[in-house]
Amino acid sequence: xxxxxxxxxxxxxxxxxxxxxxxxxxxxxxxxxxxxxxxxxxxxxxxxxxxxxxxxxxxxxxxxxxxxxxxxxxxxxxxxxxxxxxxxxxxxxxxxxxxxxxxxxxxxxxxxxxxxxxxxxxxxxxxxxxxxxxxxxxxxxxxxxxxxxxxxxxxxxxxxxxxxxxxxxxxxxxxxxxxxxxxxxxxxxxxxxxxx
Amino acid sequence: xxxxxxxxxxxxxxxxxxxxxxxxxxxxxxxxxxxxxxxxxxxxxxxxxxxxxxxxxxxxxxxxxxxxxxxxxxxxxxxxxxxxxxxxxxxxxxxxxxxxxxxxxxxxxxxxxxxxxxxxxxxxxxxxxxxxxxxxxxxxxxxxxxxxxxxxxxxxxxxxxxxxxxxxxxxxxxxxxxxxxxxxxxxxxxxxxxxx
Numbered sequence: 001x002x003x004x005x006x007x008x009x010x011x012x013x014x015x016x017x018x019x020x021x022x023x024x025x026x027x028x029x030x031x032x033x034x035x036x037x038x039x040x041x042x043x044x045x046x047x048x049x050x051x052x053x054x055x056x057x058x059x060x061x062x063x064x065x066x067x068x069x070x071x072x073x074x075x076x077x078x079x080x081x082x083x084x085x086x087x088x089x090x091x092x093x094x095x096x097x098x099x100x101x102x103x104x105x106x107x108x109x110x111x112x113x114x115x116x117x118x119x120x121x122x123x124x125x126x127x128x129x130x131x132x133x134x135x136x137x138x139x140x141x142x143x144x145x146x147x148x149x150x151x152x153x154x155x156x157x158x159x160x161x162x163x164x165x166x167x168x169x170x171x172x173x174x175x176x177x178x179x180x181x182x183x184x185x186x187x188x189x190x191x192x193x194x195x196x
Numbered sequence: 197x198x199x200x201x202x203x204x205x206x207x208x209x210x211x212x213x214x215x216x217x218x219x220x221x222x223x224x225x226x227x228x229x230x231x232x233x234x235x236x237x238x239x240x241x242x243x244x245x246x247x248x249x250x251x252x253x254x255x256x257x258x259x260x261x262x263x264x265x266x267x268x269x270x271x272x273x274x275x276x277x278x279x280x281x282x283x284x285x286x287x288x289x290x291x292x293x294x295x296x297x298x299x300x301x302x303x304x305x306x307x308x309x310x311x312x313x314x315x316x317x318x319x320x321x322x323x324x325x326x327x328x329x330x331x332x333x334x335x336x337x338x339x340x341x342x343x344x345x346x347x348x349x350x351x352x353x354x355x356x357x358x359x360x361x362x363x364x365x366x367x368x369x370x371x372x373x374x375x376x377x378x379x380x381x382x383x384x385x386x387x388x389x390x391x392x
Contacts, residue, residue, distance in 0.1 A: 043318070046318075046321070048322065049315070049318045049319055049322055049324075051277075051278055053249050053250060054249060054250040054251065054252040054253065055250065055253070056250040057250065057251070057253050057255075057268065057271070059253075069272055069273070070272070070273060071270060071271070071272065072253065072268060072270065072271035072272065072273075073269065073270070074267060074268065074269070075253070075267070075268035075271055076265055076266070076267065076268065077265070077266060077268075081247075082247055086282060086283075087282075087289075088289040088291075088319060088322045088323070088324045089322070090322075090323075091289070091322060091323030091324075092289070093283075093284040093287070093288070093289040095284075119245070122239070122242075122245045123245055123284060125242070126244065126245055126284045126285070126286075126287060127284065127286075127287030128245075128284045128287075
């Protein structure tokens with residue numbers, strides 16, 4: 001596909017084309033929006049069935065007005081004990097979390113909590129494909145970061161180690177996800193290369 | 197396992213033992229409660245990772261009081277476009293819906309809607325295991341009903357056919373799920389027999 005990139009300097013064609021693609025991430029769309037659109041695209045095309053789980057909510061009070069829909073009048077956000085996305089692709093169970101950071105040099109581990117890490121470990125032990133999609137929003141770069149790499153940093157943090165994953169480590173060990181007009185975050189192409 | 201069944205007539209031992217087990221379903225627990233407990237058991241035992249998805253809610257208004265948690269002040273229940281449960285078992289993607297009926301002679305198709313049926317078809321086309329757990333609460337019987345059988349009745353209904361699945365059909369074509377103290381609804385034993 002060809003998109004206008006609006007860049008004056010086209011000397012480095014790979015970099016130029018990459019930049020042109022990544023401008024699609026820069027239209028006020030969050031990573032979550034991008035992934036939801038991507039999953040919808042995959043679903044319609046019959047490539048995969050992957051959905052975001054609804055946000056868990058503790059419902060405390062509900063009104064049932066006559067002749068209209070029930071209204072939640074008091075509710076609280078609960079912490080998710082799993083990851084946000086799961087589904088099926090090429091007969092495999094897929095499970096991942098998506099996070100973006102404005103930080104340019106590292107990705108804070110505070111984005112995760114124990115329950116999620118344990119969930120990811122269970123998924124891998126049962127033969128599922130598990131990873132994190134990490135976006136450095138200021139850099140306009142989005143990576144597919146395998147969960148097993150995350151575990152190393154998590155354990156290390158537990159033992160008093162650093163509280164973030166260096167950008168340089170992610171860049172060196174992870175594959176960057178191509179960003180297009182459609183699908184916006186084509187992470188299945190990375191899964192094809194990494195897991196099949 | 198042996199449980200007191202409190203029945204006077206113990207002549208039919210299979211039926212008697214079944215009855216004794218099914219009394220566990222009769223303690224004011226809903227099918228959903230039973231399945232959640234079962235999934236928790238499977239998770240702790242390392243057998244499978246299967247969760248109920250949170251109920252999707254359209255949040256309209258949220259208050260952010262000082263020094264306390266955000267409160268949802270207006271929200272509405274949304275219709276789910278997928279099934280309620282999914283996860284991984286023996287490296288396979290598992291996806292199902294759970295429904296109970298007080299009806300003794302048939303299971304109403306009104307328990308489903310088009311989105312869910314389409315979702316189930318997609319799951320099967322991608323190689324996942326998909327089914328419905330149907331409980332006849334008055335009969336204290338719980339069945340694992342493969343999704344492909346459901347599709348037949350759904351198409352038939354679309355073409356003006358009957359709006360329910362006869363109990364007799366379910367009993368004849370589906371396996372009954374054994375009910376224990378723990379796990380309460382041991383549906384993985386049925387999956388072992390049907391899908392592996």
